[in-house]
Amino acid sequence: IFDRYTCRLSLSLIMIWRGRLLNIYPSLLSTFFHSSLPIRDVLQAGVRIIGVGIHFIDEFNIDNDRSIIAKVTVSVRSIETGIQLEYCIRLREQQLYLKALDIVASKKIGYQ
Template identity: 35%
Template sequence: MKRRVAILISGRGSNMAALIEAATADDFPAEIAVVISNKADAGGLAKAAASGVATVIIESKPFGRDRAAFEAVLQSALDQNKIDLICLGGFMRLFTAEFVQRWHGRMLNIHPSLLPSFPGLDPHGQALNAGVKISGATVHFVIPETDAGPIVMQGAVAVADDDTPDTLAARILEIEHRIYPDALRLLAGGRIRLEGDLCKTTDGAGPAGTLISPAMRLRDV
C-alpha cells in the first residue's frame, strides 16, 4: 500500500514538481494525494493541477498570528485526504510545537545548505560569506526548532570562487530535486529509523563517494 503524501507549498513548487514526477514511477512507495497552499496565487498550484494532483487553498493571512487556528483547518484537510506523510516544499509558515509533534517522524522539509551549517534565511549568502568550498542541500525531519531536525539525506556541490548567491542557488536546486524524492522514497518505504536526534537507514546504505573541492590535477600534487 502506497503512503499518501501531502505537499505544502507557498510559491512556485519547484521541489513539489520533482516529488510529483518521482511518484509517477510504479515502484515508488508513495503517492502525492494533495498539494496544499497557504497562498491562492502560488505558482505551484497550476503545476500540481496540470499533473492531475488535487489542490487545496487555505489562506493563512486571515489567521494572522493565530497559528493554531490555521493548523486546525490544515489538519482537517489532511484528515479528509487520509494523509500519512507531509513534505514541505517552500512552505513559508511556521508551525506550533503541537502540530509538529503530531506529525513527528512523518513530516519532511528541505533546506538549501549542508545543515547544521547556515540554517534560516539566505543560506547561500551565508555560505559565500563563510568562504566554504562545498555547499548543498539537506532533507530533514521537521521539529519545533527551525532547520534542526534529524537529517535524512544530503547532497553537495562545489562552490566556485566567482559564485553569487543566485548561481550557487541554481546548482543546489538541481541537487534538491534529486535528493528530496530519494528521501521520501526511504521514508515511505520504511527504510529509515529515528534514534533520538539521528536518522539512520535500515538497509545499511553507505556513502556513494567523496567530494573534494577545489579539485587538484595530478600534476599539481
C-alpha cells in the same frame, strides 16, 4: 514536504503529523543552519562546499543533525553568483527529494 519554511509550526500540527513532516534546507545543517540567507552567507564566507539536507521537523521546530534523512554536497565555484549557486542547489534538491521520499516510504529511516 516543506521547502525552506521560515515560519513556526504549531505544536499540535507537528504532533499530528509527527514523523511525516520533512523540510529541505540549502546548507549543511551543522554549518549555516541558523541563517535565513544561507546562500548569501556561503558566498560571503568564501566557502567552497555547501550542501542540501532534508530532515524531519520535530516537536521543537528546529533543524538538527539527528533528524537528517538525506544530504548531498554542492561545490561552490569561485566565479559563482548567488543566482547560479541557487540554480545548482535546486537541481540537487530535486534529486534529493526523490531519494528522501524513497528512504522514508521504505522505512529505511524513521522518525526517532
